[in-house]
Amino acid sequence: MISLKNINKVYTLRDGPTIAALNDVDLEIGDGEFLVIIGRSGSGKTTLLNVAAGLTKPSSGTVLVDGTDVWSLSDKEQSRLRNRKLGFVFQFPSLIPVLSALENVMLPVSLGDRNGHDGHNGDGGRAKAVELLETVGLGDRLASFPRQMSAGQQQRVVIARALMNEPELLFADEPSSDLDEQTEVEIMDLFADIHARTGVSIMMVTHASQLIKYGTRAVEMSAGRLRELG
């Protein structure tokens, strides 16, 4: 599914010094895997996720998605790849504030380019979006705006949005870090349920070791290097 080889990512600070966020990282994520990457703040796990998702270019190394080198693609091709094959759940509130829950979930279809066919029976993905919101327990909040929802509810909408185009791989960057314990469990249970039902591969980064149990595989990130956990 995704293969990262010899990945290095170096940031140059404004006043000169450089920071090596990733040091010669190799990582493979296979079909149907639920990979949990744990690490402390500043360990490089978010950088790794961003590199794997094509959201930032590595300083060196290759990122292959289904055998295609992501950074050999044009911006349009990369955008299409992200739109069709990848889904995202970010740590920060990532709903578009001026769009309703339903409109946010439909966004991947709106932004997509399917040669004139939206792949959703011509309704712009509305029926699918409604179904997804019902799946995440927000069938009665279609017209609500993000400011009218709790953090947990917003994160559920984000998850629904991430699944809109039936991605092959879901990226989750600390999806529950801003949530209370109970809501965190609900969100993680939702991830587990989605993984079990759809077989979507998941790459989740977190600092919470108790979330390892949700994955099929776990690795630890420390000082820009990866270590498999047994």
Added chain:
Amino acid sequence: MKFKPLVILALRGISGSPFRSWLIGFCALVIAGFALSTVLVMQGARNSLDLTLTRLGADILVVPQGAEEQTQGALLMGQAVKEFMPMSKLAEIAAVPGVEKASPQLYLESLADAPCCSVANMFMVAYDPDTDFTLGPWLTQKIGRELTLGEAVGGKYVFVPEGEENIELYGYILSLESNLEPTGTNLDNSIFITFDTAREMARLSQHNAVTPLVMPEDSASSVLVKVAPGYDPKAVAVDIFNRVEGITPIQAPEMFGSFRNQVSGVLRAMLLVLGLALGLSLLLIGFVFSIAVNERRRQIGVLRALGATRGAVIVSLLTEATILATAGAVVGVVLAAVGIYLFRDLLTTSLGFFVFPSPGLVVGLVFAGLALAIVCVAIAAAIPALRISRQEPAVSMRE
């Protein structure tokens, strides 16, 4: 990439930041409104001068030497003229090779508070129907004949007082036969009578008027010259100057030169202010848009992660800018056009010469004003839009 979601995002973005939206719209209003106002005033002044030249119908205006400014001031703004030339000059001028027609005019009086005029000063001009080639053709078209004794034609602002049947000037009854088309100059305040009527009026005013009309004997204020086909007006003007003493010929294109310069001066100042307003507006729009883009940095990063291309990001932001610019510019051009139209008489008084441009031209200028504002706002917004579109999504989403 579908366009509709981008438009929806743009519209929602506008309503989500009302103050910012109003500010950008206002800048567009200023750009469009000011640009249109400047051009309308410019064009109105030019129209007026050109119409006056057309009304004069002459290729060359011959005036007493030293009275160039006075004469042009009289025609444009009704200023009194004190210089005259002997009528004998008419024959000398007519004899110059290349002069097809020559006709004298006498600027008689600048009457204050004349009852038959809707402006403060009415200007009386005597002309010779036997040699005239400017009013005559127009009279033939309008009333089918020349003026006779006791008859007059007036400019736009000359009328028969309510309750009266005729105009009385210096105790003499004049029949107003028709009104000329407006020129936006003093010619609109003018009343034209034949030399015979003027002499009769002057004679009778000795007994009938409180202040008699003083008509210089055998004199003219100017001679209008029509150049024969095949002759160069400039060469004929030079020839007139060389052959006839005590006069100055002014070619039509150079007529009102000092006034054109005055107008040019005013308009240069207006253009300078327009340029400053444009520059400041662009800076403000660029600044405001930069803030808007920076505030939405994370949002844009998310859109990119979800599959929006760089082009889509730019289109969305520019759509927002264009919608705001269009709304502001529409208000601006409407205010400018309506304002200039409503205050056109005040502009005539202030500038001395102004005619509201034709509807066709105004429509064209309105669209030009709209286009200018929209393009300017789009350019100002494009810079921050391009910058954010080039950022990696991860960089945009970074806290």
